[in-house]
Each structure stands twice: as C-alpha cells, then as structure tokens.
Amino acid sequence: MPNKSRAPKVYSAGYKRLTTPTSVMAAWDLSVTVEDLGADAPPVTLSVTSDLHVGGVILKLVEKTQIQQDWSDHALWWEQKQMWLLRTSWALDKYGIHADARLFFLPQHKPLKLGLPNGKTLKLRASFSSPVFQTVIAICRTLSIRHPEELSLLRPIEEKRKKKDKDTREELYDLTDVPHTSASRPCMYNGMPAHFMDSAQMEVVYKMLSVTQPPPAPEVVSKQYRPASVVDKAHINGRWLDSSRSLMQQGIQENDRLWLRFKYFAFYDIEPKYDVVRLTQMYEQARWAILLEDIDCTEEEMMLFAALQYHISKVAPSEQQLLASTTAMDNLESALQSLEVKLEGENSSASEMLDNMTAPELCDYLKIFRPKRLTLKGYKMYWVKFQDTSISYFKSKEECFGEPIQQINLKGCEVAPDVNVAASKFLIRLLVPSPEGMNEVYLRCEDEQQYAQWMAACRLASKGKSLADSSYQGEIQSICSFLSMQKTNSNGKTSSTDDSINTYSLVSPRYHKKYKAKQLTPRILDAYQNVSLLTLTDAVLRFLQIWQSLPDFGLSYVVVRFKGSRKDEVLGIAPNKLIRIDLGVGDVVKTWRYNNMKQWNVNWDIKQMAIEFEGNINIAFSCITADCKIVHEFIGGYIYMSTRNREKGNTLNEELFHKLTGGHEAL
C-alpha cells in the first residue's frame, strides 16, 4: 500500500539531510509532560537539537526525572498531531517536531474497562499505542479467544445516567496484573490458560469467561436498549473503532469503557475443545441478540432458543464441574476412560444385544381418551402397557395376557404436554399417525411421577427408541425439572430466586406481553423435548447454528445514500454479499456478492464508496450512520475472512488485513 512504502522514503530522505551536514545544530527547548509525575506537575523541559532521535529524548527525560522505575512501556505521544512517536531511531526533525510541540511521556498500556458479550465487565491493560487490530489480538490472547480477527471494539451505547450509581457498583473482573505475553498461544494448563491458574481470583475470572451466564432477570432485559428498526440497528455500527489506528488516536482514555464483540460473522474453525471462551462468548452475544431482538426470528424459533437457553443454564454448572475435575487428571485419565468405553462397547455387543431383546416395560392404570372415537364417553380407565415403542391397553390388569383392546405404535407420533401442576392436570396428548391420518389419543396421569415416566416413554417412542434406551432416565429427570419450574412459576410470581428460572428470562420482552408465564411454559417445554438430551457443548453449538441459519444472520446495517438517489436506504453487509434494502418496504432490492467484486474505492473527501462488480456494474454511495472507513473496513474485513484457510495455518496475516481495510492510510 502506498502509505507503507512512503514511510521509508521519508525516512531515508531525512536521514541524509540531517546526518551529512555534521555541523552542530542549534539547540532548543522541548517540553514534555511526564504523566508519572502527576497531573499537576509542570512539563519537563529538555534541551535538544533537531537531529536528536526519539530514543535520545526519552533517555534524557528519564534521567531528568530521576525516578527509578521500569520505563520500558513508556513512549512519547504528540498531542497536536495525535500520534505516537514510536520509532525511537527517528530524529525529531524527521517527525517534524519543533519547540511548539506538546509531547506527553506515558505508558503505552493502560487499563481499560471492557464490556464482554456476556454483559460482564473486565478491567485489563490494553495497548493504547498499537492499531486496534493488534490491541484486540492481545486482548483475545489474554482471554484465550482464538481467531481475534473476528472481534473488535466499539464504543458502548450510553446508558441512562439515572442508574449510574448502580452501574458503578457493578462487579469488575480485574485482569490488569496479567503480564503481556507475546507468545502467540498461551500455554495451557489443565485446559485453562496458565495465567488463569495463578490465583483463586483469576480462576473466578476464567469461570466468568468460560461458563455461560444464567438467564438474566426479565427486568434487566426489558430495561436494555432495543433497536426498534433497521435504522436503529444501523446506528450501532457507527460505533466500531478503526482497526488501523490506536485507541489513543481515537480519543479513548484510560479506564474508558469499550465493548468487545464479534464483529465479522464468519466464524472460522470452531473447535469446542480449544474454543471454550470463544464459544461461550459467542453464545452470549447470540443470546442477547435474540433477547433484544437485534435479530428477528419467528415465534417457533424463539421458543426453541428459549428451550436451549433453559437447557444450557441447567447443564452448564454441573458440566463445568465435571470439566474442572477431569481436566485435572487430564490426558492419562481420559485415555483410560476411552479405553474403558471401548471395552465396554465391545462387551455391550453381547450384553446389550440381550438388553435390547428384553426391553423393559411400563405398566399402569391410566385414563385414556380418544377424542374422535368416544367423544361422549370421556376418559376411561385402562390397564396400559408400554413396550418397545407401542402402548397396548386392556380392560384390566388381569386381562393383560390376552389381546389388548388396542395397540398403538407411537413411532413417528407427535407428543404434546398439557400440564397444569396447580390443577393437578397431567395430560399427554398424542397425535398418532396412521394410514388414514393422525389419530388423537390423550393419556391422563395421576401425578407428576407417573406423568414423567410415561411422557418420557412417549417421547422416546416417538423417536423410535424404546424404554431400554439409555436416555430414558435423563428424559424423566428433565421432565420433572421442567414441571418444578412450572410449579415455582405459578406459586411465587417473582421467581427471581436463583434455583428456578423464569420463563420470561428466556424470551424477548415482546413475548412478556403476548403470553402469560404459564402459557409460555408449555410452549417452551414443547421445544425443549427435542433438545433436552444435548450436552452443554452440543446445546451451545445448536443454539449458534439456529442463530446462524436465521435469514438475517450476519447482516450489519448502515444507512447510506446511493448516488443518484435522494432518499436514505440501508446497506446490509453480510459475510458474502452486500444487500440494498428499501426503507419504505423493508425489502431487499438488490444483492451484490463479493466474489463478483472487482474493486472498490473510497473517496474520503466526499465520504463516498464506489464499488465495481463484474459485468460493468458500478455502485456508489455515501455513508450516513457510520463513517466510510467503517463500511470500508467491513467489506475489506469480510474479504479478508474469506481468505483464511487451513493450509495457511493459524497465523494471522496482519499485513493483508490492513491492506484490505486500512484504506485511509493510503491517502
């Protein structure tokens, strides 16, 4: 890029001019404010010549302050020009510094408050002098998040000042003492980056990073800012920091608050084993996007998201413990375990085969109702036998060795709960397919226990599994736990106690108005039955998958005005394409794919982007809700993301990133 090549040129030219004339240059006074001396301390004045290099200035400065400390992280900041003097071998002249320059001598790494996708705030030291891209890489290294190129920093949305007092009391996780390693990958110890093992405190931080948070209280959700329109959503994208400039250059001060978020929705190479923190934070970001309706979904999808959240919140604590204990034993243990599993697996070929053939059964008196058939008769008590995937019912227990009144195979049927704990109503509604259509059958249970057993059996049977299936007990438990949730919901209306979950916490506020909690519960339960047996990781992955398959996933909006058009329109930037959205209708008017893109240019003066696609298609637009640079960086960033591949390994091609996104420096 031009800028890259220009710097050296300047350098060599200056060098010649300054060094060849060996004549003594005039000395002049340079005043430098040393931050470490305190805010009120007057600037230190040094006598320098124009050919003194920056390193020399620093040396003089340090000597003059007479403070013994590690100055290695300090550097000079030129306030008027908003730039760091990081090239210590450059002479003042080369930088163009004269006596009127206001210089500051301060550390390059300063504490920063970082809002994480999970809503927690972390305090850590970040580089204020390197391009944000590098700063993010360093932060991610500290946090143990792979593929930092997918994340970036943005200015948070101001919160209403009223609550400010509360906010300051908010818990801060402090990581400022963590040394900066330049190792590309932190060494792992027991599945945790080593620096998190230092103290109990650090382990707490790691837990916060790697374990999903419990569902937020519904009040918290409803108080948060929710974008109401595409234009609202577009505004957030005006907040992204410029990746090619430093924090300091962008006006960020020590202890300022920034958000760390996934910015490019092209998640590469997700590997649950190494991506614990990454996946957790990704899940949190997705969850909040759903709860705050940052991304739209249908009601069915919302219920599934709710079910997954519920499941994740339930499994997360226990599974995390498991993880902690097993990681301690690590490889050896797991090797032994897998060996054992293998042996048992083989063994099971014999014993399991037997088990399969001697499937357990479930028998009891239940009330059965077949809406279509016996409309008038209502529920009637039968002796019901559940075996394999079928239920058979008899008049009484004594007759169970004869022919059943009817046998119903539940494979492929739909199972719906109809439960009201308070009213002691435990109904299982079955929709059983037959050649003629679907037949409705209701099973009425007496109590929770019975209901859980039969419900679990019905669910397994509908998937073609018998009672012998290993998931049966788990299914019973999850049904019980869900029932208890309903119980607490109906008893105490405010279920903000820790051990129960309010279903309102799982859905966006829109549904708080639309449904009562007790209406919501069965719907979520319905969706829950398909996910109740997932492991934590699988559930998180599933959540992410569903999120990613939403039609609007990965779209970052910017309000723009197309050349020749007089109205505002919205440009949607997706991982593989740009879309033009008509604000009036909300429809996608046009789509351009990156792989058809020939080139794009930015006219920084009139803040206009011009893009040329194959087939002589040219578009140009000016950006309204975000800086051109942000849009430019989004597009270049996605193109960069698409260049990643396995052969190149995991090393980041930083240069390429800046080439593709750094546009303004080219000027």
Next chain:
Amino acid sequence: MDDIDAMFSDLLGEIDLLTQSLGENTDPPPPPVPRADSAVNLSIGFTDLNESLNELEDNDLDALMNDLMADLNASEEKLAAEIEGLKDPSAPKPDPPKPATSAPSPRLPSRTPSLPSPPSPQSTSSTVTSPSSSCTSPRPPPQSSKPSKEEIEAQMKADKIKLALEKLKEAKVKKLVVKVLMNDGSSKTLMVDERQNAREVLENMFEKTHCDCNVDWSLCETNHELNLERLFEDQENMVEPLLAWTRDTENQVLFKEMPEKYEVFKNPQNFYLWKKDRKTLKDMKDKDKEILIKENFCGTSIIVPDLEGVLHLKEDGKKSWKQRLFQLRASGIYYVPKGKTKSSRDLVCFVQFDNVNVYYGQDFKNKYKAPTDFCFVLKHPQIQKDSQYIKYVCCDDERTLRLWVTGIRIAKYGKTLYENFQTSAKKASLSAMFSSSNQSTPSPTIKAKSPSQANGHAPPPPGPIPQDFGGIPPPPPPPPPPPPPATVHPFPLLPSGPAPSPPPPPPPLAAKSSAKLPSKHRSPSNRLPAPPSSVDPLPPPPPPPPNEEAPPDFLPPPPPAASFPPPPALSSMPLPPPPALSSMPLPPPPALSSMPLPPPPALSSMPLPPPPPAFNLPPPPPDPCFPAPPPQVFSGAGGPPPPPPPPPPPPASLGPVAGPKLAVRTAGSLKKTPPAPPKRITPSLHGGGGGGGGGDFMSELMLAMRKKQGN
C-alpha cells in the same frame, strides 16, 4: 410341467435362503402388530439369557445352537409343507404364498421376524452389515500374546455366546422383498433388510442393472391413492416407509433418474440466486458455483435458500385453493397472515419438518382442482390416504415447484444431503471411468444386458415378481464353462433375459406388480434337488446371475451395505476384477476374508465356475464352517487373512473362489448347514489353527465381559 415345478421349487429354495424366517409369518399378520408380537415373544424367552449364557457349559451352548438350528429347520419344513400345499393348486407362483400370508403390501411381503437363523447367508450379512455392534469394533484390537488354553476355551465360549446372540438379533431384523420398477417397464426384485438405507439399496440396483451409476439415479416411492411421488434420500432407511404402506396398496417403488435429486449441487445458483435473471444463472462460472456450495453447505450451519412467494394452499376438506405468501426458513415454512408485515415475528408457522416428508403431487389439476399441476404435498410418512393432516400446496410453475421441494429437502436434511451427493458423485465418477475405458457399460438405462443367463431377474419381462423368482431358480447348470475373464460384462448380462422370462407364470402377479413378498419359504430340500433338475433346461447358468443377480438380491444386500467402497469398486471396475481372479484362483479366499470389498466383484466377475462347484461340493463348505462358526465371524471382521484352505479344490482357476461362495449358498439352501459366507469360512479355519486377530478380540471381549460381571 416338470420345468415349472423345478423352477418353483428352486424359487422356494431361494426364498428360503433369503428369509429364513419363518413360521409365523405365514400367518396373516398385519404389518405392524405382528412384528411387534413376534419380537416380543422372542425376547420373552430369552430374558435371562444374559446370565444364563455365561453359566452354560460348552455342551450346553452347543445344544443351544443345535436347538436354534433345529427350530429353524422345523419351521422351514413347516413352511415348505405349507408351500407345497399352496403350490399344488395353483401354478408355481409366488403368489400363493402372498395371499396366504396376507402380507400387507404386495411388496413388503415378508417382514419376517425370522427365527434365529443359523449362520445362513442372511445372518452373515447381518453380521457384516451391522458393523455398529460387533464386527466393526472388533477390528481395532490388535493381536496380543498367544492365548493360553483356558483363554482359548473362554474365547470359544464367548464366541458361541456371541454367535447365539447374533442369531437372536438377526432373528429380529425385518426384511422385505421389494419389487422395483425400472423405467423400461421391467422390474427387479430384491431383498431389503431394515438396516439398509436407500443408498445401499441403490448400490444393489446398480449391480443388478449395470447402469451408469450417475448421481441422478434414485429410488422413489409412489402413492397411488394420493398421486404422490417422492424420492428416497440416500441416508433414509428403506424398510420403514415401505412398512407404512397399507395392505392393499398399489404403491410402487421406482428406480429411475431424477435430475432434481442433486441438482442443487450441480447448479446451486438456481436455488441460492434464484432471483437473478436466467442468463446470469446460466453463465455462472464453476468457481462461483463452488463458492456457493461452500458458503451454504460447508459452514457451521447450513443455509437454506431464501424462498418467498405466493403459493396456493388447498383448504382443509375443500376443493378450493387460496393464495398465501409463504416463506421458507430453516425452521419450517411460514406464511404472512393477512394484513401483517413480512417481519419474522409476525410470521405464522405453516409446518415444521420434523415429522413430515415432501412429495411431488401428480395430476392435481384433475384430482383436486388445483390451479396447476405443479404441486407438492407435506405429510407424515405414515399417512396413506387423504386426510386433513395432509398439506397440499400448488406452485405457479415447475421452476417454483423445484425450488420449494429442494429448499424443503435442504431445510429438512441439511448437510446430510451434501454428504449423500458427495458419496454418489464419487461412485458415479468411478464407474464413469471404468465404463469409458471399457465402454462396455451402457450407462443410463438399466438395460438388462441382453444375453445373459438370465436369472430371470433382469430381463425386462414385464413380469413381476414371479418372474424374478423364476429367474433365480435357474440353478446354475453344472457345466459352467470357464468364463472368459475379459468379457466379464457379457456374462453379467443376463443373456438369457428371455430364459428367465419363461417362467412367465408370474405375469399375473406382475400385473399387480406390487409385491412379491410374502414369505418365500421354500423348503431347502426342494431347493437342492431343484437345481440339478432345472439345470438342464436353462442355459449356462449364468454365472453372473448367481452372483450378481439372484444371489445378490437376497444375500448380497448385506455385503454392499457393509462395504460401501466395495460396490463402487465393483461397478467401476468390472473388467479388472475378473482377470485378477482368474489369474490367481487359489488365493481368492484369503483375499476375500481380508478385504470385504473384493468379494462381490469377484463373484460377479466369475460367474460360471461358482455354480458348479457349489452344487457339486455343497457339503464341504458347510462342514468346515459348522464347527467353528463363531470364530470365523470374528476373524472375518478383523483377522488377518488366513490361508485359503477352502475345500473346493475344483477345476478352473476361478473355481476356488467361486466355490466357496457357491457353497455357501448351497449350504443355505440346504438349510442344514449354517453356511458361512466365504469370509467366515476362512476365519473359521483360521480360528481353529491358532486364533489370529480374532482371538485377541475375543479375549478382550471376555475381559470386558468379566469386568462387567464383576461390577
């Protein structure tokens, strides 16, 4: 008349082999219920098996085996007797059995909870096919120190237990005999067991038809009552949907090319960029297509084409159709309610895909007064008749229909669809390579190769099932001249397409086309005799037929299933195999045992020899296997290829290989011997010798079992 009788008995024998099932199925069990019952019965009896098996002395185990065997024989005899009865009255058709059994659908005749069949071919197949449980896992265990004597004994015991269990398990496996209609009006009959997926069945069809194996070949089911048609996805289990058919159904299974099956991977732009103009779509570069596929199918989650449009929906119970604005999402199909926006949150869910399949509707304009004939239907696979639970949707044009049906399949099956395509494409390119080199294989149509010794299967004779069966019988005549290796194809072809046809009796059945399933029980005894007698009439018992066609139908299924790779190999390199075989006649056995794949090819390649040996030397094979069947099985799975001592010293070079195979079959037909497939045989020998890998595996198994008991 004699001929017919002979053929019939052959048929019976063959069927026997296939489904050694039994007894009960002759009775008219309605599909679902009976199955369950029989399974139940079985399981009850063995409730305590687990413990008791271990307590048994070896003698006892042997006795158990014998009992199982005896049971089988008894039931077979019973069947045979019944069949005899049936046979007399009517012509030798498979029909009789069908009616008698009142099998549900003609096609699905025997879903037989087969009795614990001895290591019949079937069982073998089962062991092979069900890698999940036993066979596959065993492989890993590397060989370790030599087992001590006790260990060996323990192993033997464990082997026996395991074998017994396998048999029990096998007994529960449902199998259907399915008649598949070809695009030329002919049909093929094959046995499908419940563990097979559509891909495996397709592979069988490829072998039988010698088609070009391109990715468009599909198996479809039609629903006559509703005018529906749907292709089976490759990963789909075949038996289950077929069992949903009603007893008197006229539904059919078709084997034909369906370009839309994987069109989305050939021209993804037509689905993912469907809004673009036609020219852009047509000129799409291959590179861009690849990118599209990668974007939509290779990411962390698959992306469903963003379909949205007005479709016509048939109103419940009425013949009127109303328009709605539908939207396809990964989670289902939605529509925009009247007066609402298209915003996601306002969408109303029309259907989710968990419990429904998508079908093409045919001639709906007539049948349901649809606005056009481009209709699709969403329904639970078990629903077979018109019902309020069926959703009928009508599109304006064919392109829209394709878009939606494909979109729904993508949403429903996700990545699996792409994986299926990759598998199919691999197979297709392999076979294309070979065919291009050979030029022997006519691609597209499944033409029965003209001459072939028709087992009667392939030949187009409209003849339905019966014919097929008839075909089978042609017990390979004794005089199998040395098959020309090079000309493999020719052989495979059923030259005698006509020959098979002779058994036209079936035609009537054919009309029904549907199925031939009923229990084909042939008394083994019949079987044996039959071959000899029948032999004469039929021409050179098409060597290929035995392997490829007849046998394949029934027995073979498993092999292909087990070894995916192999099939392709076979089809792809028809010629090569034979030569190889011919060159090294003796070695074959070992090879077989070691590598599952090879066998099939071998068989197909050397058709002639096998038959003769089999007939002639039936006894040898069985005997060897009998004693030590279990070990065989295991070793077969993972063991090193033992020396191929197999009995058949026979003639021609090919002889040996074929011999074992045939022997197996024969054995099966005899029913007395638990004919072990070739693979097994070797193992068995091996086992006796000194337990190679198999032994190790067993010892591991024993250890594991002990451990478990300890717990």
